[in-house]
Amino acid sequence: MKKIGFLSFGHWTPSPQSQARSAADVLLQSIDLAVAAEELGADGAYFRVHHFARQLASPFPLLAAVxxxxxxxxxxxGVIDMRYENPFYMVEDASSADLIAGGRLQLGISRGSPEQVVDGWRHFGYQPAEGQTxxxxxxxxxxxxxxxxxxxxxxxxxxxxxxxxxxxxxxxEPFSEGLRDRIWWGSGSDATAIWAAKMGMNLQSSTLKDDETGEPFHVQQARQIRAYRAAWKDAGHARAPRVSxxxxxxxxxxDRDRAYFGGRQDAxxxxxxxxxxxxxxxxxxxxEPDVLIEQLRGDEAIAEADTLLLTVPNQLGVAYNAHVxxxxxxxxxxALGWR
Structure with a gap:
């Protein structure tokens, strides 16, 4: 059994081909898609956070609205770049959003990824201490x-x-009881997954990681998950961890699906x-569903995880993404025993 949710990167572009042509479009459609996903029986609505880009950025107003x-x-x-964050202010924002949602927040955070500008966190007033990266x-x-x-x-x-x-x-204040156990770390390597386990955070493993062995991605990711769970056990935490x-x-x-995505030979x-x-x-x-089922059956990392986040093409609009x-x-x- 798996929890199944969606992950939206929240892109918008002022193009006639896009259903999301402005920041307002993306924010309002994100709320509508979360409502639709809940009605369909999905388990999670997750949003990517990027700065200096035509994408979702400050997440807490959106999370509170959803x-x-x-x-x-x-x-x-999935995820908030902690290089940009004031932890004190963030606790107030996150706790407020969690209280509005009745304790349903699952907050993915990370050290960050390549970004749109050079050292963008400096513009937010942050700078590594001497000797730090x-x-x-x-x-x-x-x-x-x-x-x-x-x-x-x-x-x-x-x-x-x-x-x-x-x-x-x-x-x-405000303080939201239990939110500490619902923090996830977005990890791109085995070492940071082990660190996340020691810190008592759940694990978010995305569609990108350091190529540490040259093996297929899903094999490396499955190994990362197993290393994380072993480190969690060694740390002696009382609760069971979650992995997405x-x-x-x-x-x-x-026919619309085939027009958008058919014929793709991806690797x-x-x-x-x-x-x-x-x-x-x-x-x-x-x-096609019968082929897709067999392909997914061979994905070792999906088998290891308890939560699967479906990345959605948000610029195709709420109705199509709900269909996906x-x-x-x-x-x-x-067919795969996930439900």
Missing amino acids: GAKTSRIEIGT DADMGRQHAEVFLELLRGEGFARPNPNPMFPNPHGLLRL VSRSIFALVN DHVGMLDETTRAIFGRSYAA IEAILTHIAP
Whole structure:
């Protein structure tokens, strides 16, 4: 059994071919798609976060709006770049969104990925300390964020406050109980997956990771998941962890599907993520349902994960993306024992 949700990158472009031509279009359509996905029986609505791009950026207003419009579906990110974040302000925003959603937030965070501008986090007022890299800074922001989510007091109260204070040191408010256990780390390597396990975070493994062995992507990703679970066990955490993978999967059930995605012969891609990092990008899947079922049956990483996020082509509009999700839930998931 798997939880199945969608992951939207929230692209928009002022083009007649796009159903999402502005930021307002993307935000409003994201809410509508989450509502539709919940009605279809999907388990999660997740959104990518990118800065300096025509994509979804500041996630918490959107997460709060989706939380107010839905009642059951999990609401999350995949992922928030912690190099850009003030952990203190983020705790207030995340807790507020989680309380509005009734404790359904599943917050994916990460050290970040290649971006649209050079050192964009500097424009947000952040700079690595001497001897640190920007990745170190992102992980440090994450550690502060996790500590604050414990909800313990740390700030000395004013002896003459405007309003009465509770006894003792003060914590950030509002506080959402249980949110600490619903933080995920977006990992692109075995080492950072093991670090996430030690920190007590769930694991988000996407369609890209460091090419560490030269094996097919799904094989490397499955090994990463097993290393994560072993590290989690060694750390002695009380609860069971969760693991998600994301995939582009299209069941070709009508002529429109075939026009958009038919005939695609996709495979893993290998390239340089930056000057020193060789990365492997996982394949997409697009086929008639019977063929697709057999292809997915051989994906080792999907088999290892408890949560599958379907990346959706959001610029094709709410109705078509709801169809994409419904096709997987109806034609594929039961045959593979996911539902």
